Amino acid sequence: MSDTYAICDIFHSIQGEATHTGLPMVFIRFSGCPLRCSWCDEPLHRQADKAEHLTLTQLRSRILELAPHTTNLLLTGGEPLMAPHLDRLVDYFKDQGYWIAMETCGEGGEIPAEVDWVTLSPKNQLPQSLYERADEVKLVLGADADQSDKERLTQCHHPNLWLQPRALPTGPDPMAVALCYRWALESGGAWRLSLQTHKYIGVP
């Protein structure tokens, strides 16, 4: 039998965050995550019973139906690294000519070698090798971020660092935005501000 992948959402939108803000992509949201962040704004991925189990050919037809001309895919979640045989999915879509980006907390599995762009959004301490594999690092901070979060900034060494305010269930949180703005300024340019632009313009 063919491998299937537990997917809780597929949609076509612009990347709302960090380096590729504004770039059209098809988003594949995987079900499941090894972490349980209390503030997680993607509760869908926890509802395993609501996930669809799709083969690669089914996934491809869904992507083509949604966006026949978009050749950028974003694997997100949940945590895509939890998906068994993720390397087969990545190889399959690379062979079809797609550029593949991934959002990951860095936990739950290995990053397939063929992924073109890795956004690492660390929640815990991670090995240096993951920072070396990442193309950008995005730290998501709430208005309640404290001195220990600020220390994490100074311990993070990467050429492409982003501070992203955590949203409220109702939308962007001005207090978190103000904190990330201030910390970006104080970093002297090491960290940039990433706003979740999709939440400002009301798209997925």
Ligand SMILES: Nc1nc2[nH]cc(C(=O)O)c2c(=O)[nH]1
């Ligand atoms: N537009 C848009 N951009 C995004 N970038 C990362 C997202 C995510 O949920 O991982 C996301 C998302 O859900 N929507």
Ligand code: SF4
């Ligand atoms: S790592 Fe991300 S997807 Fe997983 S529980 Fe935390 S916020 Fe949610």
